[in-house]
Amino acid sequence: MSAAPGRVPDGPRGRTGAEPRRGALDGPSDVASAGQHTGRRPGEGDTRGAILEAACDEFAAHGFDRATIRGIAAAAGVDPALVLHYFGCKAQLFGDAISFPVEPAAVVRRSAAAGIDGIGAAVVRSFLEGWEEGQNRRRLVALLRSAMTNDVALARVRDYLGRRIFGPVTRELALPDGELRATLVGSQLIGLAMLRYVTGSEPLASASQDDLVEAIGPGVQRYLTGDLGAAAPGGEERAGRS
Amino acid sequence: MSAAPGRVPDGPRGRTGAEPRRGALDGPSDVASAGQHTGRRPGEGDTRGAILEAACDEFAAHGFDRATIRGIAAAAGVDPALVLHYFGCKAQLFGDAISFPVEPAAVVRRSAAAGIDGIGAAVVRSFLEGWEEGQNRRRLVALLRSAMTNDVALARVRDYLGRRIFGPVTRELALPDGELRATLVGSQLIGLAMLRYVTGSEPLASASQDDLVEAIGPGVQRYLTGDLGAAAPGGEERAGRS
DNA sequence: CGGTTAATTCAACGGCCGTTGAGTCGACCA
DNA sequence: TGGTCGACTCAACGGCCGTTGAATTAACCG
Structure with missing residues (x-):
């Protein structure tokens, strides 16, 4: 090509994350999350597994750096803090989500x-x-x-x-x-x-x-x-x- | 190395402890930069070229997302704002730094x-x-x-x-x-x-x-x-x- | 049925980042 | 010699991010 190096990657910080979908009450300072009420949910659901699924998808789609805990949490339908509650930190979550059965031989x-x-x-x-x-x-x-x-x-x-x-x-x-x-x-x-x-x-x-x-x-x-x-x-x- | 899925990438963005809050109104608020005085520099140097060099290295070392304008500016010995003064935005800088002569055939x-x-x-x-x-x-x-x-x-x-x-x-x-x-x-x-x-x-x-x-x-x-x-x-x- | 524990959200902190606008200073031209 | 213009820095804004601690609620166990 010639010397028209003009446009290259991505917008300023733009990414199309999951929808915020805030609930009735307003005014949380940071961002809106799932909108569920606080406390433990009734019934049994494999929330931890859902987080791992979502993390795997996000990491596959964006790589480690660009994938965000907030995005993973939104995709899993939970609060970001719950992700850290289970996995401690982003790096640990990556390790758990990406680990796969290696059959060496x-x-x-x-x-x-x-x-x-x-x-x-x-x-x-x-x-x-x-x-x-x-x-x-x-x-x-x-x-x-x-x-x-x-x-x-x-x-x-x-x-x-x-x-x-x-x-x-x-x-x-x-x-x-x-x-x-x-x-x-x-x-x-x-x-x-x-x-x-x-x-x-x-x-x-x-x-x-x-x-x-x-x-x-x-x-x-x-x-x-x-x-x-x-x-x-x-x-x-x-x-x-x- | 690293057998268990435990620890994985990147240092945590975590706290460093001290430095409670920024001072009243003296001292640079954001980060310290080169320390040069303000205004145009004497003599002639290819500052723009130096920025391109540094950008190329940083992008090669970290990829687009992880390379930072501040890091590139520091490597080139200039203020981050100068980088944007020349290239407008990070994406443009990437394009200019990475473009290379393609001899198609x-x-x-x-x-x-x-x-x-x-x-x-x-x-x-x-x-x-x-x-x-x-x-x-x-x-x-x-x-x-x-x-x-x-x-x-x-x-x-x-x-x-x-x-x-x-x-x-x-x-x-x-x-x-x-x-x-x-x-x-x-x-x-x-x-x-x-x-x-x-x-x-x-x-x-x-x-x-x-x-x-x-x-x-x-x-x-x-x-x-x-x-x-x-x-x-x-x-x-x-x-x-x- | 009361108490413990785990699941879950809320609200916030501090940090780094891209970007901006205003200001300062040297080179260059008439 | 004075004025213009470009090079260059300073200081800050707003945003998103990872992470934390406290509060709230359901399940579970005796």
Whole structure:
């Protein structure tokens, strides 16, 4: 493009939160909340679970920094203070909402069953199923969104990659250049997740799992067991940063 | 590190204890700034350029939302108001700081010179050189970081991919399934950028360009000109979500 | 049926942020 | 030499945010 850098992001502080919907009486100083009367609610409802649901959605939609406790509380239909009553602080809430069952060796267990020639396809399929199973997708999108601007979320993504992708893969196949191979696989899978789940780039976003396994599996297979050229012969790379 | 879901990101915005209230009417009320005296500075310095530099760094380090005008001003050694004096608002500043020379067809021009069999390697090399040339790396990291939580930055990433990767590639090679091929290439390249430049995953982050071209080029080549299986035969693409 | 405990809201505090308007000072031109 | 204009800072406003402590109400247990 030329030199017309004009407009870029977002309004001053604008965000379309949930509606305030204040009740009858007026005059609370800060903001209006649910409008319910005070005290414990009758009946049983899983309020805590509702908060976790709402938090997961908000974090997935906006990332850690931009998601607000007030917004989460509004989405869950409760007062913001209740959120902190249950979870202590925003960071703790993030941790509880985003935590998901990591089955560390699931990828590689399938791979072993698939045999050495099918391991690329098995890794891709396992990755896709992991993302699209249950609540994982929302949680992982939230994690990926937050990781870009939040150090601890980034550390958690690293942990996810290391524990769920790199570790099992390099351990199972005791090949030379295991770490390089693992990060190459990781780069393809993370890129796939970004375009398919976060940005929703279109032919990729609605392709079937089968088609993706067919399209991407061979490349992953090559990263795992193929010839990578003279890359990382073992001796002379990584003068890198600290 | 950090096994339990317990502690997660960011320092609490919490109290620091002392400093009960601001004084009567002397002393700067908001925060202390550079301490320079008021009025125009003697000599000539490229203050505007310094602000742009600082903004680029801050946006790259924290993303759009978390970077602050006050922080940028402090890094540039000026008053926050001067930043707005030059750029109007934060969004405009982001646009000016992040804008970079897009040479739209650079990727494909090299590719044409490389011949059909070397196009994968040429695309990868061109991508790496584009990222590592001049200020592009900081700017692109800033863009990628911001894109996760900012719609306009995301749109700009989409534009970058479409204009610089997908568009040229699909136009040059008039192959069937051009869009699928282009997004597959994009997924590999974006994933590579994430791990190499944003998270700094280690064997990948300090590998040489040559090694990466050798390692990744063939996969990209296959996405561009190879057989992708039964993927996207043209008729029946998934009813999909949403 | 009284007392304890947990769930829930209310009201507010202090902090950082983007933005603004008014003022001060140096460079430059006639 | 005086005036204009742009560079630059100061001080503040209003807003949203995370967090807190006290008050209120329902469930639960003996």
